[in-house]
Amino acid sequence: MSLVRTLLQNGIYCCGTVKSDSGGFPEELRCPNLRRGETLQMQHDQVIATAWKDKKMVHVLSTNCSPLGDGPVVRRTRGGNFQGVMCPPPVAAYQKFMSGVDRCMQQRAKNPVGRPSKKYWKFFFNFIMEVSLINAFEVFNKTSSKTVQLKSRYDLLDFRIDVSNKLIGGFRGRKRGLSMQNTLDLPHNFVKLDRSKSTCKWCTKHGEKKRKETVNGCISCNKHLCSEQCFRAFHLDMHL
Structure with missing residues (x-):
């Protein structure tokens, strides 16, 4: 919250998601009992705090949006049908313009490379590998034609499988020799x-x-x- 105010004082407007337990975020918005499509907002000067229930609870801080003027967004239901859900302007603006770090975090959460480890260097190694794969996938999508992609919906998982197969190549592993002495x-x-x-x-x-x-x-x-x-x-x- 303090960062948002500091940016606003310097003439920089912002809009982004925050953790519900972040310092300065209103207590009333942290765990509200809302149904899907419902919104709860609080405003102090030009800073707007928003809690919106989609499939999960979404918390947003913004200084560049009006709190009024909810519009519909399309969501898929469990049965495979589509329905309209009301979405507040701060969340709509964030979803429209988000990129970079936010999308990278989403991609990392889908198919993580690493596993929990007590050794910090393993975490950094897995983090660098994940970010490198995501960056390579984004460059591939920007530069390659659709005819190169073998599937109609070529996602990050398909890209990672293809990269792994190319790196493995024809490697079969070394067979260990049998010990001459029976243990x-x-x-x-x-x-x-x-x-x-x-x-x-x-x-x-x-x-x-x-x-x-x-x-x-x-x-x-x-x-x-x-x-x-x-x-x-x-x-x-x-x-x-």
């Missing part, structure tokens, strides 16, 4: 395993909050175990 004949010993780190199976099973990765474990069970205590507890639990 079932080996004794249960706490040793350093001849492969990369992995999570401790005992700590993971019992919900340890701290992620523990280790190269140690039991060569016979072929399991990673971070300490001798985990080694003993794991084998007692398995009755070995």
